Amino acid sequence: MIILGIETSCDDTSISLVKKNAKGFKILSNVVSSQIKIHATYGGVVPNLAAREHLKNIEPCLKQAMKEAKNPKIDLIAVTHGPGLIPSLLVGVNFAKALAYNCKKPIIGINHIEGHIYANWLDNSKIEFPVLALVVSGGHTQLVLMEKHNKYKLLGETRDDAVGEAFDKVAKLLGLGYPGGPIISQRAEKGNPKKFNLPRPMMNRQNFDFSFSGLKTAVLYEVRKTWGQSPVKLGLSPDYINDMAASFQQAAIDVLINKTIKAAKKYKVKNVILSGGVAANQELRNQLQKAVKKELSHVSFKMPEIKLCTDNAAMIAAVAFYKQSLKLLIREENKNKFFCSSLTPNYKKKPTSKQSWLHINANSNLKLFT
Numbered sequence: 001m002i003i004l005g006i007e008t009s010c011d012d013t014s015i016s017l018v019k020k021n022a023k024g025f026k027i028l029s030n031v032v033s034s035q036i037k038i039h040a041t042y043g044g045v046v047p048n049l050a051a052r053e054h055l056k057n058i059e060p061c062l063k064q065a066m067k068e069a070k071n072p073k074i075d076l077i078a079v080t081h082g083p084g085l086i087p088s089l090l091v092g093v094n095f096a097k098a099l100a101y102n103c104k105k106p107i108i109g110i111n112h113i114e115g116h117i118y119a120n121w122l123d124n125s126k127i128e129f130p131v132l133a134l135v136v137s138g139g140h141t142q143l144v145l146m147e148k149h150n151k152y153k154l155l156g157e158t159r160d161d162a163v164g165e166a167f168d169k170v171a172k173l174l175g176l177g178y179p180g181g182p183i184i185s186q187r188a189e190k191g192n193p194k195k196f197n198l199p200r201p202m203m204n205r206q207n208f209d210f211s212f213s214g215l216k217t218a219v220l221y222e223v224r225k226t227w228g229q230s231p232v233k234l235g236l237s238p239d240y241i242n243d244m245a246a247s248f249q250q251a252a253i254d255v256l257i258n259k260t261i262k263a264a265k266k267y268k269v270k271n272v273i274l275s276g277g278v279a280a281n282q283e284l285r286n287q288l289q290k291a292v293k294k295e296l297s298h299v300s301f302k303m304p305e306i307k308l309c310t311d312n313a314a315m316i317a318a319v320a321f322y323k324q325s326l327k328l329l330i331r332e333e334n335k336n337k338f339f340c341s342s343l344t345p346n347y348k349k350k351p352t353s354k355q356s357w358l359h360i361n362a363n364s365n366l367k368l369f370t
């Protein structure tokens, strides 16, 4: 089957065509149009500007994705319907509905976090359950236990900032621009991670929750101690920035790894998987892989290739395949013989015949867990 994925939850417009057959997944196209240049001026994503750009870019992205995939016949349309920025989500959801109506194809709403997790299934490697997923993005930091496809238990999450958000805010206060993750990791390569003694918030608590806002504040106080009240305007020295970037990055990585290993031991998982935009961080990838190998002898480790870590529509299409194969779709026929399918936002409950594709709504707080 061929699935058309649509992703517009934040500041990337993405359309992908993914083929799934007995051999596995094949990404036929995965077009991503980034808005970084526009939002960089403001130091972060401006929701209404993001929506305007999605509107402008979504049709060209569809055309390019179809062309690269050689115009295949589509069987199912999958669209991110949350969580995310409402103005951005609305563009994708309404575009997908119009497309489904026009092409008379079934449509399914997909949770963005679930998409990040399922980026790990796109390369067709065998992932045995139970699985522990560490989800690290600009909006979320969660440890999720999966006993099987479509069954999630939230073990812990951030109580304040997401880890990607902390990367972005620290980059801003060091005067490095937006988005912070890639710049911090580049600068950290040249710095000394032991130079500044930053806190590892909540690392020794007996739960799986995180907190990153205190770490960001600790960086701010440390910078002010040396450089005064308006450090960025003064212009920090390049060596100082490199050392601070490396020390901050290492503090964040230590907490993420510590909690992931503890959770993997407690729940006796067979696989640890990494996902979300921050999973593109090379140091986190290397160190988590090493820690799993060293501390969890019978556990495998998996992470998506870097370009599938940040927002993209192929991961959304991957989830859709598992949803339809689990028969979580309903079929409905309206007066015009127009077939469409939908999925309840609450994936644990099977949809009722009253639920229609028309009820796929953009939901900024959509949860994977009930």
Ligand code: KG4
Pocket (backbone or CB within 6 Å): 010, 136, 137, 138, 139, 140, 163, 164, 165, 167, 168, 179, 180, 181, 182, 185, 276, 277, 278, 279, 280, 281, 282, 309, 310, 311
């Ligand atoms: O998953 P994603 O693309 O969007 C959300 O769902 O939020 O994640 C974006 C986040 C941003 O905070 C960005 O700074 C971070 O991922 N990020 C990184 C790296 N590349 C992107 N963080 C650390 N290191 C990176 N190399």
Ligand code: ZN
Pocket (backbone or CB within 6 Å): 112, 116, 137, 138, 276, 277, 310, 311
């Ligand atoms: Zn994301």
